[in-house]
Amino acid sequence: MxxxxxxxxxxxxxxxxxxxxxxxxxxxxxxxxxxxxxxxxxxxxxxxxxxxxxxxxxxxxxxxxxxxxxxxxxxxxxxxxxxxxxxxxxxxxxxxxxxxxxxxxxxxxxxxxxxxxxxGLEPPDTPLLTWSEFMSIEEALEHDLVASLLEDALDTGQLVPGTKGWRQHQTELVDSYLSRPEESGTAPLTRIHTARRKTWLELPGRNTQRDLLEHALAAINSDPPSRAESEEAIEPLLWLLEQLANGVKRTQTGALPRTLVRAAVERYPDWWNSSVGPPYQEAELYQLCVLHDLIDALKLARQQRSTLQLTPKGRALHADPQHLLREVASSLAAELPAEFDLPLAQLIIDDQPDEIDWSLHGLLTPFHAITVKHHTPTAVTRGGRTLAAAILNARANGPRNTLS
The missing domain is CATH 1.10.150 (DNA polymerase; domain 1)
Known part of the structure; x- marks a missing residue:
């Protein structure tokens, strides 16, 4: 009121x-x-x-x-x-x-x-938007407008905090507002993303990189990933979620069991040097550790007693690879320093790079996105390029939580 x-x-x-x-x-x-x-x-x-x-x-x-x-x-x-x-x-x-x-x-x-x-008065993070800690003028204005919308919904009884399903209804109200174009034809979400991209492109030291980054963003916006392309980009994660669908018993240290570790190596031979014999534990497979940590971070699975099982969110995202790709990209993007932006952009623009920046190896290999021969990255898969595009898009459009 x-x-x-x-x-x-x-x-x-x-x-x-x-x-x-x-x-x-x-x-x-x-x-x-x-x-x-x-x-x-x-x-x-x-x-x-x-x-x-x-x-x-x-x-x-x-x-x-x-x-x-x-x-x-x-x-x-x-x-x-x-x-x-x-x-x-x-x-x-x-x-x-x-x-x-x-x-x-x-x-x-x-x-x-x-x-x-x-x-119920504070604008929540939603599937469409995570609010920034350091907001642009445009985002701050939209944040205040969303808060006013929620206050009106409380005053009219449309939103009643504490009742069954109120948080979901709150999220729907916010996402509906953010995605609905105004008379100008522009949706609030578009204004926020435009301001975030401008800030991202103007980070210090980007004078010589800006054209390349803008070119990469234009390529991303003109070709959003299909369901099949999203599945290919995160196939190892989808496979691991499938293994957890019926529950998997963890070891005493909370790690994935040996049978699952060896099944992963059998499916993805690039993950292990078979000349030294089979792996014995999850800690020996960097890629599997990364995927397990990502599942925990995104709350896709939870442990009940000694068994790791998918959460409702995990089951829903396993069935929606496009949404899961966005969640994965946002999580990875939030942890990356700005130095990764240029190599990711080059990967998106150049279909057949002569050389793959080594910094991308640790980021992309858990998703089988880079072909590796003799411990050297030699090519990027089609799924790898889709994942790189999703990460760069999340870097440009994601929340601003630091000043650099």
């Missing part, structure tokens, strides 16, 4: 509170000015549930350098102010007096992130 209160009304309410309790009135005025600014009598005071929540749960406990009991008194003073505004401000007064607000003030804002998520 958005509550607009004329400054003259604000002053009258504070004066009325002062007649009852001078300290209460001073606390209320200070909190109102913090929330709405103090731009004189011309502009009204504007309150929203989300801004009030951030004040009560984060700014008050973290930035007001007073005792917790005094902070609680400020919250109560603000509640008293909203009481005087009228019934339309009752939800805001209730938030000031809520047990969650009191708990966060007492703890100094501990477990803030979980509380914000439970509130």
């Amino acid at each position: 958005q509550l607009i209160v004329d400054r003259a009304v604000v002053d009258a309410i504070v004066a009325g509170l002062s007649a009852r309790d001078r300290q209460l009135a001073e606390d209320a005025r200070a909190a109102v000015e913090w929330l709405t600014g103090f731009d004189g009598d011309d502009l009204p005071a504007v309150f929203s549930r989300r801004e009030l929540q951030l004040f009560l749960w984060y700014q008050l406990p973290k930035k007001w350098l007073i005792q917790a009991a005094e902070q609680q008194a400020v919250a109560e003073a603000l509640a008293s102010f909203f009481d005087e505004v009228g019934t339309e401000a009752a939800p805001l007064a209730a938030l000031c007096r809520s047990t969650e607000t009191a708990a966060l003030i007492r703890s100094g804002g501990k477990n803030l992130a979980a509380a914000l998520e439970r509130s």
Whole structure:
């Protein structure tokens, strides 16, 4: 909800509170000015549930350098102010007096992130978009618009946090907004991605690389991967998920069993030098370790007692290789330094490179994306080029969580 209160009304309410309790009135005025600014009598005071929540749960406990009991008194003073505004401000007064607000003030804002998520007001990460820690102006504006959309949905009862399926409904509301073109013909998601690509292309030291990177991105955007191409790009991961479909018993150290390790070598001979005999444990196969770690990171499987089984997410993505490829690419891209961008772009543009950058070997070999002879990368498979494109696309369009 958005509550607009004329400054003259604000002053009258504070004066009325002062007649009852001078300290209460001073606390209320200070909190109102913090929330709405103090731009004189011309502009009204504007309150929203989300801004009030951030004040009560984060700014008050973290930035007001007073005792917790005094902070609680400020919250109560603000509640008293909203009481005087009228019934339309009752939800805001209730938030000031809520047990969650009191708990966060007492703890100094501990477990803030979980509380914000439970509130339903903060834009969540969705299958379409993970929000950046360092947002462009365009992304920050869209983030605020999504927050307003969620606040409206809560006010109208369209979204009720804590009820069955509310998080899925919240995600659907956000993704629907992000993907829906406006009158200009441009969807919010497109604006965010355009701003992210611009920032990515302008990273320091890219003056001589920009044309090549832009060429690679244009090639990616003009030819998104089909289902068959996605399957080929992550075939070893799909194979491993298939092995886990009926459950696999882990060793005492939590590793994959020897039978599965040797089955992997039989399927992918490039992974092992057979002249030294068969492998005995997962730790001997770098590629299998990478895939196992990726399954854990993406929460595609979980351990029940000693058995590793697919999660519902793992089963769903195993049946949707295009979505799984995007998840894999996003996970890999987030861990890569900027130095990988140019070799990936060259791999996408050049169908038959004379030489494969060695830095790509460790990244792509777990997916059988590079042909290796005598321990030397000699060629890139078609699936490898598809995976490289997905990773570079995720690098360009992914969230900005660092300043470099």
